[in-house]
Amino acid sequence: MAGKKVLIVYAHQEPRSLNGSLKDVAVAELSQQGCSVIVSDLYAMNFEPRATGKDITGTLSNPGFFNYGVEAHKAYKKQSLSSDIIEEQKKLQEANLVIFQFPLYWFSVPAVLKGWMDRVLCQGFAFDFPGSYDDGFLKGKLAILSLTTGGTASMFSKTGVNGDFRYFLWPLQISFGPEMASEEERKRMVASWAQRLKTLWEEEPIQCSPPWYFGQ
Numbered sequence: 001m002a003g004k005k006v007l008i009v010y011a012h013q014e015p016r017s018l019n020g021s022l023k024d025v026a027v028a029e030l031s032q033q034g035c036s037v038i039v040s041d042l043y044a045m046n047f048e049p050r051a052t053g054k055d056i057t058g059t060l061s062n063p064g065f066f067n068y069g070v071e072a073h074k075a076y077k078k079q080s081l082s083s084d085i086i087e088e089q090k091k092l093q094e095a096n097l098v099i100f101q102f103p104l105y106w107f108s109v110p111a112v113l114k115g116w117m118d119r120v121l122c123q124g125f126a127f128d129f130p131g132s133y134d135d136g137f138l139k140g141k142l143a144i145l146s147l148t149t150g151g152t153a154s155m156f157s158k159t160g161v162n163g164d165f166r167y168f169l170w171p172l173q174i175s176f177g178p179e180m181a182s183e184e185e186r187k188r189m190v191a192s193w194a195q196r197l198k199t200l201w202e203e204e205p206i207q208c209s210p211p212w213y214f215g216q
C-alpha cells in the first residue's frame with residue numbers, strides 16, 4: 001500500500017537462492033505498490049549475532065557480574081547501545097510491516113537472525129514490564145515470516161515426521177523443500193509469494209492466542 005514502510009530482515013548467504021528470489025520479489029512487488037522498502041541483508045552486513053558486552057558502549061552498571069539483559073536495558077535508556085543495534089532499531093521503529101525471510105535451520109531461524117532478535121529487540125525498546133505481549137512497544141506493526149524448509153509440506157503435517165508447523169511457527173508463508181521441488185514448483189513458490197504480497201495489506205493479522213494456536 002502506497003506510503004507504507006517495509007523492513008525485510010533477510011538471512012541467506014546466496015543472492016541466487018530461493019530465499020534471495022523471495023526477497024527480490026517482495027522488494028519489487030512492494031516497491032511497485034508505492035511502499036518504501038528497506039532490506040537488512042544480515043550476512044552481507046556481517047551482522048554480529050552474539051549478545052556481548054561490546055553492545056554496551058558506556059560504562060557497565062555492574063562490571064563485577066555481567067548480565068546482558070540488564071545492561072542492554074540500561075544502555076538503551078542511556079542511548080549507549082552499539083551503533084549497529086541502534087541502526088536496526090531505527091529501521092524497525094519506522095516500519096509498518098516487517099518481513100523475516102530465511103531458511104529453516106534446526107526448526108528455528110538461522111543464528112544470524114536469532115542474534116538480530118536477541119540484540120535488537122531489547123528491553124525498553126521492544127518491551128518492558130509492564131509493556132509486553134499485547135502491550136508490547138511494537139504493537140500495531142505487522143510482521144510476517146516467509147521461510148523455506150528442507151522438508152516437504154507432508155513432513156510438516158500433523159502426521160508427518162516433523163509434526164504440524166503450527167506448533168513451532170505462527171504468522172508465516174512457507175516455501176516447502178525448494179531443493180527437492182522441480183523448477184516449475186519453485187517458480188510457483190515465488191509466484192505464490194508475489195501474489196500474496198499483492199493483497200497482504202488486506203489480510204487479518206493472526207490472533208496469536210492459545211485458541212488460535214491449539215484450537216485448529
Ligand SMILES: Cc1cc2nc3c(=O)[nH]c(=O)nc-3n(C[C@H](O)[C@H](O)[C@H](O)COP(=O)(O)OP(=O)(O)OC[C@H]3O[C@@H](n4cnc5c(N)ncnc54)[C@H](O)[C@@H]3O)c2cc1C
Nearest residue numbers: 017018019021103104105106107148149150151178186187
Ligand atoms: C544448518 C541447517 C539447518 C537446517 N535445518 C533444517 C530443519 O530443521 N528443517 C528443515 O526442513 N530443513 C532444514 N535445513 C534445510 C534448509 O531449510 C533448506 O536447505 C533451505 O530452506 C532451502 O532454501 P534455500 O533458499 O537455501 O534453497 P536453494 O538451495 O538456494 O534454492 C533451491 C533451488 O531454487 C533455485 N531457485 C532460486 N530462485 C528461483 C526462482 N526464482 N525460481 C525457481 N528456482 C529458483 C536455486 O537455484 C536452487 O537450485 C537446514 C539447513 C541447514 C544448512
